[in-house]
Amino acid sequence: MAIVSQNLKKNDNDLDVDAFRSAMLDWYKSNARELPWRVHFGERPDPYHEWLSEIMLQQTVVKAAIGYFNKFINLWPTIHDLADAHPDDITKEWAGLGYYARARNLHKCAQIISREYNGVFPNNEKDLMLLPGIGPYTSAAIRSIAFQKPSVVMDGNIERIMCRVFAHKLPLKDSKRQLYEFASYLSQDRTDYPGEYAQSLMDLGASVCISSTPKCMRCPIQQFCQAYKSGIQNDIPVKKNRVPKPERFGVLYFIENDKGQILFERRSDKGLLANMVGVPGTNWTDDAEESLTETFIPDFDISHTFTHFRLKLKGVRLLEKKQNDTNKKLFWYDPNEYVKLGLPTVFLKAVKQYLKVVKTR
Template sequence: MVNELKNIEKISIENFQDDLISWFKAEQRELPWRKDQDPYKVWVSEIMLQQTRVDTVIPYFNRFIEWFPTINDLANANDEKVLKAWEGLGYYSRVRNLHSAVKEVNEKYNGKVPNTPKEISTLKGVGPYTAGAILSIAYGVPEPAVDGNVMRVLSRILSIWEDIAKPSTRKVFEIAVRQLISHDEPSEFNQALMELGALICTPTSPSCLLCPVRDHCQGFHEGVEKDLPVKSKKNSQRAVDLAAVIIKDNSGRFLIHKRPENGLLANLWEFPNVEMHQPFVLERTQIADLFHESFDLEIKLEKGIGQIEHIFSHLIWNIRVYTGTIRSAIQESGEWKFVTLAEMDEYAFPVSYHKIIKLYHDYNKK
């Protein structure tokens, strides 16, 4: 680790800070969470930006802040509305953790986001990166905020060859940022590193000729900028085959089911579905038997209307979609509802089930 950071000695830290921050002040994008330094808005934006592109996040952020403009508003909102506000962003554990942590801030800290590393790091879902981002951007505390962009940028600038896919490697970059960060302008410094990674020092084709800190970059001078960062490949995704059924009652309402409180897509709504371990050999009657075993539902599958694919970070869902009828009475509950298409807008569904709804509409247009 010591050897990896020796290249810091080759840099004029003050000049590096000046070049980086001056570029950021001149070239930064206009983003809604940059309009002020409200710690709550910074927090929401950083949670949304995890594993999600900036352009995708902007409309979700604007809607979320419109629905929940303050910590108190979010803390007092019901779970269903919070999930609905997040609908489509994915990684729903992020918003469940945010909601839980905001409640704690509202109760324990009188609605004020903590401004010390020790306190803020105790909040649910607030890891080292999020803590550093909030503290530096909103409060001007010189804490590192090391995400993938920052590790990519600094691996090139400092010619660091450790595998960034390993969690332990993050410490190397946190130490580097602590040595490089501007104590006068920590907010601008950390945001500038992130912005540089997003706009200039991109993953596959870095725009070195446009880079404001090219003169400080060891990777560029060594001609290895495209070989960095070192990142080992993740394990391949697991494929899961599912059968989903769209069931309507006599009044045209759709049967929907709420997922369990824990696990993947917890507490979101869906059309009834089952996993098929032998998807290409099962007859419809056999699939109906699976629904009986899983949900005690007596159904008849009718038409197969198509198939959709949905990709997660760790698995791929292949969902065959059927229409069907229910042969047994079912009591509505917290787990089962009959809803109209208009009423579906009140419930939070994962993206995969929006794809199913679209498939159903497209099929009926034929």
């Protein structure tokens, strides 16, 4: 807190917190995005809806989450329905959204809320943080949005806004605590519409105070923004240089039987794409030659980028099972029915390519 007041005084015009919050709330009244989990200004959403949306939105853009949210609410209207669902059904419906640990934790959390909390979400930070999949951000978001309790909601958008409002020039990565202090200063345990205030910042970050070339002429808090005042809004937040992603290589086996089916596998419950359905193949290594343990004539290529590496795969058609070495659960399935499997994106791409190749021969 000492750092904050220093920083504010240094700029000779203390930020008027009341005016800042009023500007944000006024802007939000006429500029809020209409989203399926949102309610009217001043109303509180169903905590189940609010929680589900927050889990889906972790590291995910709003537009990508909307369809999934509607689908989940349709399939499982209450948290008890979700708690009683089969885990495989949940991962299948989650397929394509990524970060699949979220789906597992979603189910665990639903079961705890349903069975230990009788379906009622806790509204205090300590209990919320103990739930699987709920960390500092999601805890604060649920508290402020679903329960209108003052909380310091910090996400990537709000960090960026704090950076600019306070003209913070150090790299974002090293500034988490400082930026939290800025946001905390603006929150100050205010009880007036903490949920709407938090969402107003998120919407501002998504539409106006965007990462590159922010739209300051449309910004309701332009007058409070020290970066704008100094004309450095395009230069912050400062990002550290990113290391290029390494490449990995592998082979996928499309093993066919005489019924037009191919072999799929349920992946291990640990590591990348845990518990998801995929196509069997070699391990993915950083050595392109090593991945080709035998000489194949590949039928097609698949490339896919994950968080921390690029993957280049060769797809090859085989008429018999390669080996029985694996402890993974293998099963035959009609590749044309791939939609029902809930494949993660890399395998979705691969199967579509495979079908195209098969059709043209």
